[in-house]
Amino acid sequence: MTENWSNVLAYPVLGAPLWTYVALLATFAATDLVYRIFMRLLKSRWLLTLTQNQPELYESIIGLLKKPLRLLQVTIAVAIGRYFFELPEAIASLASNLLLALVTATVAFVLVKLVDVLIAVLKPRIAESESRLDDQLLPVLSVALKAFILVIVGALILQNSGYNISSLLAGLGLGGLAIALALQPTLANIFAAITLFVDRPFHVGDGVSVAGIGGTIEGIGLRSTRIRTYEGTVVTIPNSTVVNDQIDNLQARPTRRTNFSIGVTYNTSSEKLKMAVAILRDVMEQHPGTDTSRAHFKTYGESALILDAAHWCQFLDYAEYLTCLEEINFEIKQRFESEGIAMAYPTQTVYLVNNEATRT
Template sequence: MDKIEVWRLLDLGIAIGIFLLFLLFRRLFVRFLFTFLMKRLARMELAARVLEAFEKPLRGLFVLLGAYLAILYYVPAHWTPLLVVHKLFRSGMILLIGGGLYNLSAVSSVFMEGALKRFGGDDSSMLIPFLSKAVRFVVIVIAVTAVISEWGFNINGVVAGMGLGSLALALAAKDTLGNILGGVIIILEKPFSKGDWILTPSTEGVVEDITFRSSKIRTFADALVTVPNSTLADQPITNWSRMGRRRITFTLNVALDTDAERLTMAIDRIERYLMDNEEIDDETIMVRFNEFKESSLGIMLYYFTKTTAWKDHLTVRQETQLAMLQILKEEGVQLALPMQRIVVGGESGEARHEGNPERG
């Protein structure tokens, strides 16, 4: 073995040593330095999030840099394929930086939370996931474009081709684009948020998720309905979760022969009871005798419960109606019974019978 071969083997050993040294640095970085920096930056939330987002790209950087320096040391400077190595190294750096920015735009990112506050959103808003996906898409496009440019391709031609391709895609997928625009409208205008109970002409239930294309609604029959965003954006939406109070209205029918004084006393007592009830909103309470019917007198009741939860609302409604029955009983006012009028015609005249059909 001549001296040249010995020196080449020695250079190869040193190159391998350089690469292994960077692998060792990578392990030391992960085990010690990264953990140390995370502890020191625990109080600085922004810096900690940035470092956490770039953890994996930094690991890859040690591998990429070690392989690059090892190759540069081993191969001669005039080696023609070295140009390809340089391009591969620069492309790898672009992808690592893009990967860090991609991770930084995650849902939990401080930048996304700041954007949410500027838009006036809350924790249940779907604006953060939407912005996160949009930023990730932009990062991917920029990274891919930079890599293509690094390899000498004409970006103008690529952009022009993408423009024509986008036009064809838009024509072929206009419904999908309409759904995406509908999702943008829903997220920006915020007619509902995740977890809200909504009613639309097509469905009713609790919103579980909002994506680019559609919204998922869990109905009260426990079925999951997927509604295109373009459909929701064009429909009237009732958001029951944003009620400040919940209405109760019905007509209480009492006997047709009820004494006017007893009826007035019962109405006044029911109204006072509702005014004094802590579960009832006292801003709008109406108890009025407002209707003569064929076989009864109608008392209209119109009031609101303070709670909007359906179960609690039903409990309050039951308690108030039982109290009304007791008041009517104490005042001697009877509920209306079904009445039927029968007209019998005969040769000697007409006989009429009116009363409760149960009495015969």
């Protein structure tokens, strides 16, 4: 019986004994079993815990890993199964190089997908952080990691194919120096972008004043920063200019300060003048948008008694800030009118000299 099975397994099929095909199928079955066990482990509660019980993120990670891991399983099975067949030396050498390149490319594909998995895991956590620059840095990190993986894999494939990459790297070094000199402004902007990501002088959505341009940060790229001006236009400023210029982050201030003066007529009595100052202080202090305020009788103007006031508004949003000032101004005018306090406007007193009287 054993001899019969030996004869069956030794039966030639397409120039190779039958047992080699059986061994190849067994290899595929074994690697498929390992793949299924690994995927089952991935689908365990450990991965669900890692994704902080977010089903959508969990399914996304499973979807990203499923195809590259299946490709890796097939590639490993083919690489192992090749040794079961006796091939001519030239074909065996060629097959070995092709399989090695395929394995390397498959590993690279898996690593690139793992980068996508890493980004998918980090994205919800970064979304919870206060910094909005992290949202801009995440795509840059993804591209940089993938580019690094592909460059290393490309060098390994060339080296395994028999090419001398030392001379290639030396040539690339000289070429890279020439390219670096030609791309100096672009490289300066890229390094400036890294500085902005690390230093974080502002976030996307902040109101800033940079290089004489005031507006809201709309986007931060590798080459430039986009600012939506208060007039509605978009200004693009190179990152190197942003880093080297003075940055006034209006969003970082805790309040908005407003200084204003009110003039009352010179015929206003001292009691009314003191009441006007008290009204200013009371109106500003009672408003819910006030952080702090002050008001004083400052000086004697050319045509009015000048009351000086300063108000710090809690509302950083421009529309809310204007509404706050509007309500305060309306209340001040209403209180002044009810108390009979007249606001002054520029006047001049002209004295006419009688020419007849002068002649006599």
